[in-house]
Amino acid sequence: MKKNQHISRRRAIFTGLSSAGALLLSGCFKKLPPTYGSILRMGDDFTYMAQRGLLSQRALAVEYPKSDITSFPATGNYNPGDPALKASYNKEYQQLQANNFKDWALTIEGSVAKPGKYTMADLLKLSQRTQVTRHTCEEGWSAIAEWTGTPLALLLQSAGILPNARFVSLYGYDNYAESIDLLDAFHPQTILAHTMNGQPLPLEHGAPVRLRVETQIGYKSVKYLQRIVVTDKFVDAADDIKGGWSWYNGI
Amino acid sequence: MQNLRHQRWVKATHFIITLSFLALTVSGFVILMSHPRLYWGQAGNDLTPALFELPISRNYQHHGFTKPIPFTHLGGTVVSAARTYDIFNQNGWGRSSHFLAAWFLVITGLLYFITGWFSGHFRRNLLPGAKTFSFRLALTDFRSHFRKQPPAAGKGPQYGLLQRVTYLVVIFFLFPLVILTGFTMSPAITASYPFLIKMFFGEESARTIHFFAASALLLFLLVHLVMIIRTGFKQNILAITFGKPA
Numbered sequence: 378m379k380k381n382q383h384i385s386r387r388r389a390i391f392t393g394l395s396s397a398g399a400l401l402l403s404g405c406f407k408k409l410p411p412t413y414g415s416i417l418r419m420g421d422d423f424t425y426m427a428q429r430g431l432l433s434q435r436a437l438a439v440e441y442p443k444s445d446i447t448s449f450p451a452t453g454n455y456n457p458g459d460p461a462l463k464a465s466y467n468k469e470y471q472q473l474q475a476n477n478f479k480d481w482a483l484t485i486e487g488s489v490a491k492p493g494k495y496t497m498a499d500l501l502k503l504s505q506r507t508q509v510t511r512h513t514c515e516e517g518w519s520a521i522a523e524w525t526g527t528p529l530a531l532l533l534q535s536a537g538i539l540p541n542a543r544f545v546s547l548y549g550y551d552n553y554a555e556s557i558d559l560l561d562a563f564h565p566q567t568i569l570a571h572t573m574n575g576q577p578l579p580l581e582h583g584a585p586v587r588l589r590v591e592t593q594i595g596y597k598s599v600k601y602l603q604r605i606v607v608t609d610k611f612v613d614a615a616d617d618i619k620g621g622w623s624w625y626n627g628i
Numbered sequence: 629m630q631n632l633r634h635q636r637w638v639k640a641t642h643f644i645i646t647l648s649f650l651a652l653t654v655s656g657f658v659i660l661m662s663h664p665r666l667y668w669g670q671a672g673n674d675l676t677p678a679l680f681e682l683p684i685s686r687n688y689q690h691h692g693f694t695k696p697i698p699f700t701h702l703g704g705t706v707v708s709a710a711r712t713y714d715i716f717n718q719n720g721w722g723r724s725s726h727f728l729a730a731w732f733l734v735i736t737g738l739l740y741f742i743t744g745w746f747s748g749h750f751r752r753n754l755l756p757g758a759k760t761f762s763f764r765l766a767l768t769d770f771r772s773h774f775r776k777q778p779p780a781a782g783k784g785p786q787y788g789l790l791q792r793v794t795y796l797v798v799i800f801f802l803f804p805l806v807i808l809t810g811f812t813m814s815p816a817i818t819a820s821y822p823f824l825i826k827m828f829f830g831e832e833s834a835r836t837i838h839f840f841a842a843s844a845l846l847l848f849l850l851v852h853l854v855m856i857i858r859t860g861f862k863q864n865i866l867a868i869t870f871g872k873p874a
Contacts, residue, residue, distance in 0.1 A: 417721060420728030432820040439815075439822050441670060448675035448707045450693065455710035511671055511831060513815050515719050517663030518673035519831055575701035581694075581710035592816045621720040627816030628727060 408543055408558075410611055410624045418618055425625035432627075434560050438591035441509045441521050446574060449512070449520040451581035454551035457601055458580075470550035470601065478585040483532075483569070487546075487607035490537030497571065497585065503531040506568050514595040515626065524589050526570035530563040533607065542607045546614040547588050550601040554614035556624070557590060557597060566591040569602065594626035633784035634868055638749070641740040642868055644732055649845070651729035656842060658722035661685035662715060666839055670830035675707055679836060685716045734807060741799075753785040754799070756792045765789055773855070781859035783867045794848065802845050809838035 409425070412418035454465035458474040473481050482494040507525040514520075533545070546556040561567055571578055571586045578584045583600025590597040606612070617624045634642075664682040665674070672678065675696065681688060692713020698704040744750045769790045772779050779788060787795065811817045812824040812834035828834035856864045 417724035417728060420731060421724055423731060424727055428816050432816055436819040438819045439825055445670050446702060446706055447671045448673065448696070448709075450674050451708060451710040455694075455712075511815070513813065513831065514663075514673075515723060516715070516717060517659065517835065518665070519671040520673050520675075521671045574699040574706065576699065579697070579708055581708060592819050594815065623720075623724050628811075628814035 408611060410613070410618060413618065417621075418623075421623040421625060424623075424628060428625075428627040429560065434564075438510055438566055441511065443509055443523060445521050446509065446523060447521045449522050449573075449582070450518070451579075452514065452516070453596075454549075454553060454600065455581040457549075457551040465551035465553075467550045467552070473550075474580075474584075481585050483586065483602055484604040485532065485536045485607070486604070488539040488542040488609055489533070489607050490539060492536065495532065500527045500532070500569060500571070500586070503527045503535060506565070507572075508566055508568070508589075508591070510566065510589070510591045512595050512598070523574050524568060524570040525572035526568035526586070526589065528565060529567045529569055529588070530565070532569065532605075533562060536607075538607060541609040543609050544607075544611055546606045546608065546612045547599045547602060548604040548606070548614065549583070549587075549599045550603045553599060553601075555588075555597050555599050555617070556608075556612045556614040557593075561590055561592060561597075564590075564592060592627060594628075596622075597626055632782055632786045633871070635747075635749070637740075637743050637747075638785075639868055641736050641743075644736040645740070648729040648733035648736070649849070652726060652733065653842070653846060655722050655726035655729065657684075658718050659726060660839070662687060662717040662719055662722075664688055666836045667832035668829070668836060669832055670825075672832040674711070675709060687713075687715045690715070730807075730810065737803060737807075744799075749785075750796075750799075753787060754792050754795055756789055760789055766793070778855070778858050781855075781864055781867075783863070783871065794851075798845065798848055802841055802848070806838060806841040806845060809834040809841060813838070 409422045410418070412422060454462070456462060457465045457467045458471040460466050460471070478497070482496045483500070484492075484494050486492040504527075505525055506528050507523060509521060509523045512520050512522065529545070533542075542559065544556050544558055545562040546554060548554040557567070566589070568589050569586050570589050573579060573582055578587060583602070586602045587600040588598050588602060613619060613624065660682070661684050664684045664687060665672070665678040666680055666682075667676065668679050674693065683689075690713045692715075693709040693711055696707035696709040699706045699708065744754075766789055769779075769788050772788075773790065808824065809828055811821070812828050813831055818825050818831070824834070825831060828837055
């Protein structure tokens, strides 16, 4: 009896260790974000690896009925056209804003066959997607809204994304930026949203076009989009990692 | 009674889980400080009513927003406003250390659970026997905890009735609850497992339950510590750490 117990315990520990090992070897660490020796960033990478390895990458983030839409605070930068707000001020944006964004165009460059500019009309030519989703802020609050926009996947395909592409960096006029991997870039709910709750994207929420990454925490969804750069190397676009923040935020 | 000292794997997992729990408590409090409002439902924020607010940082009732503008297509009850207030926010290290500690807790917890199950530890040392479980005995045991001289602690798992029940609640209810409600706040996890959102009545409800489950675990820790001190601090600490195994 006693001997039996001993074996099952050992087997239990062995099973646990081998499954942890299997997790480590799931092949994700070829292109992991740098940690700069920080144990916290190592934990972030482990979470990234685990969520990519254990969760379905095709699953859609929860979508809500329209009746669940809530009020929506805008945090972070809320007007890059205002010179008084020095950290986010951008003169070019101020000019675009004065003309109600008629001259706005999104630049796409890097590992694409056809780099160039996409006007709002160009974006609208591609299929649109509408989704009622939850924005989950790292601070702890959340808000539900209806978003309409062009799936980033369609734009990347239209620009002829090259086989060496690995990451997509998105830069905003407000001096903010984020990069995402191709799994998130090609996720069906990752859209370039121009409409919020049935009206043009309000200024404080990133007019004229913002990113929505529904499988990650809110700060990945860059507002006031200006430029998209496709790269083969990892780019810490907003200095998330250097600034002491997690690059991957599935949780 | 036969030899009853804590087994080595119990000591090791207890040690790692204690450290992770302390790290989770500190980082969890720091995370809560950046938004000390709790809600019930699918979503909640500064522009929606709170269940309650905790006065634990300068973010408490700051009201630093521009004038709310209604979304006209939605009947005017749904609004947007921009935050102009510079909030307290240490979530860069707060969140990452919370999740790092959570990994240690979840993996060690799983090892503990598997080993405890298959070694018969739960059945033998934690599950109250049919003969020992009665309301009268539980009441007597409860009262005895308030006597000047509480029941003496042994060097290992010869637990009292109340102690067994409490440990079972902590291991099989509070820890799973706090972990699952934590998962429910993750957009990536709930994409794969949307039942979590239903199970806890929405993401913000899960956050509120997470807060109460963590508070209950802290309360347990407090009582646990008081009982450790009252029944012989030195002996108890040695028994669960570096005291000689049987």
